[in-house]
Amino acid sequence: MADAADQSSGDRWSEGGRRAYTPFQPEGLNLPLSSLRAIYDLPTSPELLFHEERRGTRTWGENLTYFAGSGYLVGSVAGAAVGLRRAAAQAERGESAKLRANRALNQCGAVGRAYGNRLGVIGLLFAGIESGVAGYRDVDDWANTVAAGLGAGLLYRSMSGPRSAVVGCLVGGLVAGAAVVGKQALDRYCPSMSKSRELVGKSVVQMIGFPFDHLSLYSYCTRAVAQNHHAVGAASSEPGRHCLHGSMLSLCTSVPEAPASTGTVARKHDLILWMP
Amino acid sequence: MRIYEKIPDDDHRLIHCAGDGFVIGGSAGSAYHFIRTLRRGGGLATGVRAVGANAPRIGGAFAAYHAVFCAFETAISRARGKDDFWGSVAAGAACMSTIHCRGGVARHAVGGCAIGAIVHGIGWVCSELHSKMMLYRDSSRR
Numbered sequence: 001m002a003d004a005a006d007q008s009s010g011d012r013w014s015e016g017g018r019r020a021y022t023p024f025q026p027e028g029l030n031l032p033l034s035s036l037r038a039i040y041d042l043p044t045s046p047e048l049l050f051h052e053e054r055r056g057t058r059t060w061g062e063n064l065t066y067f068a069g070s071g072y073l074v075g076s077v078a079g080a081a082v083g084l085r086r087a088a089a090q091a092e093r094g095e096s097a098k099l100r101a102n103r104a105l106n107q108c109g110a111v112g113r114a115y116g117n118r119l120g121v122i123g124l125l126f127a128g129i130e131s132g133v134a135g136y137r138d139v140d141d142w143a144n145t146v147a148a149g150l151g152a153g154l155l156y157r158s159m160s161g162p163r164s165a166v167v168g169c170l171v172g173g174l175v176a177g178a179a180v181v182g183k184q185a186l187d188r189y190c191p192s193m194s195k196s197r198e199l200v201g202k203s204v205v206q207m208i209g210f211p212f213d214h215l216s217l218y219s220y221c222t223r224a225v226a227q228n229h230h231a232v233g234a235a236s237s238e239p240g241r242h243c244l245h246g247s248m249l250s251l252c253t254s255v256p257e258a259p260a261s262t263g264t265v266a267r268k269h270d271l272i273l274w275m276p
Numbered sequence: 277m278r279i280y281e282k283i284p285d286d287d288h289r290l291i292h293c294a295g296d297g298f299v300i301g302g303s304a305g306s307a308y309h310f311i312r313t314l315r316r317g318g319g320l321a322t323g324v325r326a327v328g329a330n331a332p333r334i335g336g337a338f339a340a341y342h343a344v345f346c347a348f349e350t351a352i353s354r355a356r357g358k359d360d361f362w363g364s365v366a367a368g369a370a371c372m373s374t375i376h377c378r379g380g381v382a383r384h385a386v387g388g389c390a391i392g393a394i395v396h397g398i399g400w401v402c403s404e405l406h407s408k409m410m411l412y413r414d415s416s417r418r
Contacts (some may be wrong), residue, residue, distance in 0.1 A: 065296050117333055
């Protein structure tokens with residue numbers, strides 16, 4: 001689990017009393033007899049409960065499943081639409097509804113499956129190459145995406161001969177470049193749209209509420225916590241994070257999350273490269 | 277019973293589920309077809325071609341199953357207000373019934389229950405073992 005990789009094994013009290021939260025609490029009273037002041041070392045910044053939130057960006061495994069999954073889903077939906085059109089085109093007069101429905105289902109399924117599989121494979125190749133290039137370069141910028149587009153197009157068409165491979169490479173690079181440019185344009189010209197996308201998604205979820213009864217800690221929902229963040233003085237905390245309220249911190253042992261300094265380049269595959 | 281593995285309301289969960297299924301199905305299908313082609317006397321290139329022809333199909337099928345399963349599981353757990361083993365079993369039944377809705381719902385419902393129970397039962401046992409292993413990890417006396 002990532003908890004094991006995040007912390008150093010052995011003495012966990014050595015860093016000024018900071019410990020990562022873990023649900024596996026050993027029995028008995030664990031006093032850091034070397035420095036009892038560590039008990040009073042309560043964090044003042046928001047403490048995140050899940051390591052996914054601490055990271056902020058995707059690991060290579062999440063990247064892989066994200067692009068493969070979205071490729072497959074988009075391909076399936078697109079293929080279903082094309083199949084529906086094909087079924088509608090093949091319809092003849094005087095057919096029963098059952099026959100039409102059967103044909104529609106067949107075509108949607110067949111074409112949807114074919115498109116979905118192909119786009120899923122392309123998404124897989126893209127994500128793999130992007131994660132590999134990003135891990136190799138240790139820098140997270142647009143060149144990773146363009147290189148991934150080139151490579152995915154090349155590999156996908158490599159079976160059909162070298163000319164087809166080159167054409168595929170060019171197409172992939174163009175599409176990836178268009179995506180990068182489009183994303184930058186979106187961020188610049190309508191920044192509210194790209195930011196509010198996440199907020200809308202998360203606030204809808206919080207309105208529905210968490211169905212997990214053991215997570216009663218989550219009653220400290222993010223709006224209340226966000227206000228307290230300002231009171232405590234912690235800067236740059238996104239309102240969509242799962243945080244523990246300040247008064248709860250003495251009960252749970254958690255680590256204060258060091259707010260990311262704005263000057264550093266955020267590395268996509270940060271500490272633990274090999275963790276999927 | 278659940279340990280804090282994943283965020284309960286992570287973004288784009290359905291996409292990740294479909295992607296999980298695709299990757300696992302693609303790997304299994306690739307391995308199976310590659311080894312099968314090698315055993316039948318083909319070379320490396322033939323094996324790669326067989327993989328290219330067959331693995332996407334198997335990956336897509338797995339992806340469909342896993343995406344539908346996760347969708348049903350999320351829906352059932354939201355409706356019940358709990359996230360436990362029986363939700364996974366019910367989701368397995370619903371998943372197999374939906375995908376094989378033309379071949380008889382009742383049969384596939386029973387099969388889906390079995391599959392959901394086995395797969396998530398193994399996951400449950402693994403997480404219990406993991407909890408036991410992790411219990412005394414950070415205490416000073418081991």
